[in-house]
Structures are given as C-alpha cells and as structure tokens.
Amino acid sequence: MTDLTTLEADVLAQVAAAGDLTALDAVRVAALGKTGSISGLLKTLGAMSPDERKERGAAINLLRDRVQTALNEKKAALESAALDARLASETLDLTLPAPYRRKGSVHPTMQVMDEMIAIFAEMGFAVAEGPDIEDDFHNFTALNFPPKHPAREMHDTFFFNQKEDGGRMLLRTHTSPVQVRTMVSQKPPIRIIAPGRTYRCDSDATHTPMFHQVEGLVIDKGIHMGHLKWTLETFIARFFETDAVTTQFRPHHFPFTEPSAEMDVQCDRSGGEIKIGQGTSWLEILGCGMVHPNVLRACGIDPDEYQGFAFGMGVDRLGMLKYGMPDLRDMFASDGRWLSHYGFSAFAAPNPASGLS
Ligand code: DAH
Helix, strand or coil: CHHHHHHHHHHHHHHHHCCCHHHHHHHHHHHHCCCCHHHHHHHHHHHCCHHHHHHHHHHHHHHHHHHHHHHHHHHHHHHHHHHHHHHHHCCCCCCCCCCCCCCCCECHHHHHHHHHHHHHHHCCCEECCCCCEECHHHHCHHHCCCCCCHHHHHCCCCECCCCCCCCCCEECCCCCHHHHHHHHHCCCCEEEEEEEEEECCCCECCECCEEEEEEEEEEECCCCHHHHHHHHHHHHHHHCCCCCCCEEEEEEEECCEEEEEEEEEEEECHHHCCEECCCCEEEEEEEEEEECHHHHHHCCCCCCCCEEEEEEEEHHHHHHHHHCCCCHHHHHCCCHHHHHHHCECCCCCCECCCECC
C-alpha cells in the first residue's frame, strides 16, 4: 500500500502547488484522466485475485475520492481568488461622465407652453402664476362650485389630511384658481394666461395624475362672447400654424362661467391619425365661457360694471395633437429615447415672428 500513500501525497502536493485553474486541471488530468496515474492503478485490478482486488479496489477508490475532494476544494479556492482579483482590478468610478452623453432637449410640454405664451403675449396677455397646493376657496368656492356639489368630487381631487381647523388643502385640479388670485389682487382691465401643473386622480392613455393646463382670463368693460370667439380662433389658427382651422362652440356647463361652451376643432380621423384643418370629425380641445357674476363678486369685482371671458385647455393634450404623440403617459415616463425623439432644441425658442416649432 505504500505506493498508494506515496502517490496520494504526491498528487495532493501537486494540487496544493497549482497556482491557477489551468495548472490545477493539468494535475486533475494527470491523476484522474483516462491515462492518469490513479486511473492506471484501477486498470491493474483485472489481473488480481478476487480477494486482492476487493481490498486494493476499495483503497484505490478511497484514494480517488480524496484526490477528487482536494481538487474540488482547490478549484473553489482558486475561483474565488480569481474573482477577488478581478473585483479589485475592475473598479468602476460611477462619478465619471459616461462616454456617450445624450444631448439635452426641451420637453414637448414646455415647448407647447412656450408656443402658447408667445402667441398670447403677442395678443397682449401677461403670464400669471399660482400655487400647486390650493385651498378649497380658490379651487372651488370662489369659482361658484356650490358646497357639497358633486362637481367637487367629479374632479377626482387629491386632498391633504384635514387640518386642526377642519379645512383641508388640495392639489389644484385646474388652473382656474389663478383667475381668482388675479382678480383679487389686480384691478381690471385684466388680460392673463396662467400656465401650470394640475392634478387629478386618473390614469389612462389620455389622462395622467399630473398634467398641464393653460387658463385664460380677460376682464374689462363691454366684453362679450365675440371677443372670446375671436381670441380662441386666432389662437388655434396660430398654434396649428394653418388658416384652415374651423371651430365650433357647443353649449356646456361649468360652474364658473355663464354661458359656458366647449370648443371643438374640425379634424380628420381616418387612417388612425388625427389631422387638424380637414375632414368631417370634431375634436373637443377646450372649455370656455363668460365669467359668472358670482365669481366676479367673490373676487370683489362689480358684475354690473365689468364682464369677462375665461378659457382653460390641456397643454399636454394639445401637444399630442400637434406633434403626434399617441400616449399621454409617455410624456412623463422620463425615457431618454422618447425625449430625444420628441424633444426640441433649446436654441429654437418659439416666437410668432420666426415660426413656432
Ligand atoms: N377649469 C376647467 C377644467 O379644468 C377648464 C375651463 C373651462 C376653464 C372653462 C375655464 C373655463 O376658465 O371658462 O376642466
């Protein structure tokens, strides 16, 4: 048996000395491979007597198992050392700039807002702003929503927790509260648009919990529906950059206007795509009306002296129509590919003289 002991010591020493996986595999082949030293021993069993074979065979098998175990352990140790070495050498500095940097671009919503501001600024409108977090008075009550009226629920309002005084703040459901803030703080004549974020608990291909609106408000003496109609038709023709836009006003209800209307634009829906300025379909694009006397009164303006019109429209929706984006939710997904495709150059700020888009 001494030959087995010597062989084992010899092979185990070679296993221990193997410096890498290639060297270790060479040791394995030399011992356990088809023509290896231990496999060679097994071949000698055939020439032995049964008793001798039994004893010797068991001893060789044990030797083989021990060598195999030593090989496995050494292999695992070498692999883990190799991984450690790789991890130590392959450091990655995440603060370094990436080799490819996407060129920044202007988000379509901001582009469309800038286009709208450019058009209305030329018509003499100033830009007004208000807070995203509003109270019940500015978002509903002053706008003539009756207390407990279902319209308050219809807006799918995001409410904050109730305060100690029983009131609760909310995320504004429309930009109309900016009308109220403007009328309370300024004397007529007033001509403003109020672009901004609005919030409703709603999500599908044409609704997102956060979206953008532009509100418009004109207050002066002798204002009538004719002014409203001209302003909105002129805006739409400029916005879609065509004279061919046909509009229709449909009677509607808003608590804050009387009479109220929705404005539709003529469009073609054949071929799965919406084309403005042609076709036989109508597409609703905004709400509008004459400011309700109750709203004027709530803001300290005498309705017998001043009248006004107001309108409100979805910015993202108009952007989808003008630039052919099929799903509103993509607008807020922050996908770099979508942004490079639909984004605008920061050097091409819209102005009505040199072109909008
Ligand atoms: N606030 C309305 C909404 O979000 C839109 C609107 C309609 C605004 C008519 C107006 C208006 O100023 O006159 O649905």
